[in-house]
Amino acid sequence: xxxxxxxxxxxxxxxxxxxxxxxxxxxxxxxxxxxxxxxxxxxxxxxxxxxxxxxxxxxxxxxxxxxxxxxxxxxxxxxxxxxxxxxxxxxxxxxxxxxxxxxxxxxxxxxxxx
Ligand code: SF4
Ligand code: SF4
Numbered sequence: 607x608x609x610x611x612x613x614x615x616x617x618x619x620x621x622x623x624x625x626x627x628x629x630x631x632x633x634x635x636x637x638x639x640x641x642x643x644x645x646x647x648x649x650x651x652x653x654x655x656x657x658x659x660x661x662x663x664x665x666x667x668x669x670x671x672x673x674x675x676x677x678x679x680x681x682x683x684x685x686x687x688x689x690x691x692x693x694x695x696x697x698x699x700x701x702x703x704x705x706x707x708x709x710x711x712x713x714x715x716x717x718x719x720x
Contacts, residue, residue, distance in 0.1 A: 634703040639686045641702040644679065646717040648698035651675045655690035655699060664690060669718060676718045681706065 625632060634640060656664045656677070663683035667676045691699040 634705070636703065638703040639688045639701045640705040642679075642681070642684060642686065642688075642691065643700045643702050644715070644717070645698045645700075646677075648696045649677065649717070649719075650696050650698075651677060651719040652695065654693055654695065658689050658693055660687060660689070661685055672718075674719045676716055679715045680712070681715070682712050 651666065653666045653675075656662075656666045661683050663680050663685075665678045665680075667678055669676050686701070688701045691701050
């Protein structure tokens with residue numbers, strides 16, 4: 607009991623332990639893997655990212671009608687492990703430290719070779 611009393615008295619004079627979110631947002635950690643950035647201009651559609659993705663969040667699909675390859679990315683399937691960004695030979699993928707805004711709809715990003 608005496609231990610608790612001293613804690614209670616101490617807490618009267620210190621600020622709150624929690625952040626007043628959403629008014630004050632925490633800064634992201636410097637090496638956080640929170641978002642995957644894709645630069646289609648650098649992509650050569652080699653398929654390495656699709657082959658090594660553990661959750662198959664990236665898929666390569668053949669568009670036979672238009673004779674091109676489509677790269678499909680499903681951010682809801684992505685676990686942000688960063689393997690694809692590490693292994694992309696053309697630096698078309700990069701991990702970002704800031705998180706995506708919450709979404710209520712599943713967004714699948716498609717980009718195709720020329
Ligand atoms: S993002 Fe990189 S690894 Fe993936 S298909 Fe494009 S060039 Fe290849
Ligand atoms: S970060 Fe990981 S889970 Fe997400 S697309 Fe890349 S390899 Fe797949």
